Amino acid sequence: MSITGIKGMNDILPGEVETWQFLEEQARHIFGTYGFSEIRVPVVEKTELFCRSIGETTDIVEKEMYTFNDKSNNSLTLRPEGTAPVMRSFIQNKLHTKDPVAKLYYTGPMFRYERPQKGRYRQFHQIGAEVIGIEDPKIDAQVLTMLSHYFDAVGIEDVELQLNSLGCPECRPAYRQALIGFLEARLEALCDDCRRRYQTNPLRVLDCKATGCKEATAEAPSVLDHLCGGCDEHFSKVQGYLVDVGTPFTINARMVRGLDYYTKTTFEMVTNSLGSQNAVAAGGRYDGLIKDLGGPPLPGIGFAMGVERLVLMKGDKRIEPSRPDLFLAALGDEAANYSFALMSRLQRQGLHAEMDYEGKSLKSQLRRANKLQARRVLIIGGDELARQEAQLRTMETGTQETLSLEGIEKFLLSGLTPAL
Ligand code: HAM
Numbered sequence: 001m002s003i004t005g006i007k008g009m010n011d012i013l014p015g016e017v018e019t020w021q022f023l024e025e026q027a028r029h030i031f032g033t034y035g036f037s038e039i040r041v042p043v044v045e046k047t048e049l050f051c052r053s054i055g056e057t058t059d060i061v062e063k064e065m066y067t068f069n070d071k072s073n074n075s076l077t078l079r080p081e082g083t084a085p086v087m088r089s090f091i092q093n094k095l096h097t098k099d100p101v102a103k104l105y106y107t108g109p110m111f112r113y114e115r116p117q118k119g120r121y122r123q124f125h126q127i128g129a130e131v132i133g134i135e136d137p138k139i140d141a142q143v144l145t146m147l148s149h150y151f152d153a154v155g156i157e158d159v160e161l162q163l164n165s166l167g168c169p170e171c172r173p174a175y176r177q178a179l180i181g182f183l184e185a186r187l188e189a190l191c192d193d194c195r196r197r198y199q200t201n202p203l204r205v206l207d208c209k210a211t212g213c214k215e216a217t218a219e220a221p222s223v224l225d226h227l228c229g230g231c232d233e234h235f236s237k238v239q240g241y242l243v244d245v246g247t248p249f250t251i252n253a254r255m256v257r258g259l260d261y262y263t264k265t266t267f268e269m270v271t272n273s274l275g276s277q278n279a280v281a282a283g284g285r286y287d288g289l290i291k292d293l294g295g296p297p298l299p300g301i302g303f304a305m306g307v308e309r310l311v312l313m314k315g316d317k318r319i320e321p322s323r324p325d326l327f328l329a330a331l332g333d334e335a336a337n338y339s340f341a342l343m344s345r346l347q348r349q350g351l352h353a354e355m356d357y358e359g360k361s362l363k364s365q366l367r368r369a370n371k372l373q374a375r376r377v378l379i380i381g382g383d384e385l386a387r388q389e390a391q392l393r394t395m396e397t398g399t400q401e402t403l404s405l406e407g408i409e410k411f412l413l414s415g416l417t418p419a420l
Helices: 017-033 047-054 059-064 083-092 137-153 172-184 192-197 211-216 229-245 307-317 333-348 362-371 382-386 408-414
Strands: 044-046 066-069 075-078 102-111 123-132 159-165 263-271 279-285 300-306 326-330 353-355 376-380 389-394 400-404
Touching: 017 102, 017 123, 017 137, 017 307, 044 047, 044 083, 047 059, 047 075, 047 083, 083 102, 083 123, 083 300, 123 137, 123 307, 137 159, 137 229, 137 263, 137 279, 137 300, 159 229, 229 263, 263 300, 279 307, 300 307, 326 333, 326 362, 333 353, 333 376, 333 382, 333 408, 362 376, 376 382, 376 408, 382 389, 400 408
Parallel strands: 326 353, 326 376
Antiparallel strands: 044 075, 066 075, 102 123, 123 300, 159 263, 263 279, 279 300, 376 389, 389 400
């Protein structure tokens, strides 16, 4: 029996990969205009990095990490997300000593042992961006505007930017306590999972999909009513700047995030078109994370988009593979050798050219040209070669013209008709 790939880990095949490349190229281009540079970090890190940053009681750390011991018995983990590795690298390479502000982006595979379904995989890909070193709420608005700009640029509509604030170590404990108190009075109505975690991770209960939990928490206290003066002012300013620059958003005070490092602004780009996997991108501020990981006390904010979900949302507006500009159909060995050399010269000069390598009949070569959706076919037979001529067929119109082989290269590259 042949060996298959791993459940929840997908191949990205020709025909699909063009949309991936488009989404990645647009990110490079757009993030570049906002001053971001790419950073590449390994896919494997010490397990401790994720436990300390994402949080011991989160779903990711509790049950979703691909953790293993290497041959030296070090506990390693396939990265479930990109923020912690980027912060680890920022600290380790002392990037703040080179520039007090870092704007970094990354793309690549992430790994979570989740139950696979549409839009949820075990190996998935993120395009993420992080800004380190700026506390001003203008940068929150800038990051959100860049995210919104990206969605416009790649033509993904039907998304809504939802905003919340999760407060800071000063105000969150009081909110947590208020929420635990509220949940305690409604334990009966909660699902087993939530009854187990309402003390360790009460915010997560607000995100539970179980009907009982949803109903029981409908009137739960709002985090926004518990923000301290500083967090409240920060959140108002973020909204003000977003209005100023015309970036649309809504407030969702029930939005909680599945990672513990967030402070103040959090957000999700959500859609109704992907079923329960409704977040296409998500992120927020993490002002304590760099210090918690042993670095300088610098604030940070960022987001990550799920590329598979972006591709799903592109739907039938996917990017088509490139079509050959020219298919060279040769008849006989001599013509094939001539065509092969011509094709190689054209390719070097940037023309997408193809030919047949098996000496097939003209009919069969034309069939292949059709299958490849070649725009033009250059037909060279033995007699034609002797006369230094060739037939150029434009596939769309079916028109055919006789051309001189002299100067044909220039013509094929420029579209000019060489004199016969
Ligand atoms: P996250 O919400 O865990 O945040 O993931 C971000 C995005 O990755 C999600 O909105 C979703 O589009 C995609 N995603 C997550 N899990 C899966 C999965 N199993 N299959 C397919 N797509 C998935 C983070 O990862 C944070 N590091 C984001 C961030 C950056 N916060 C600050 N900076």
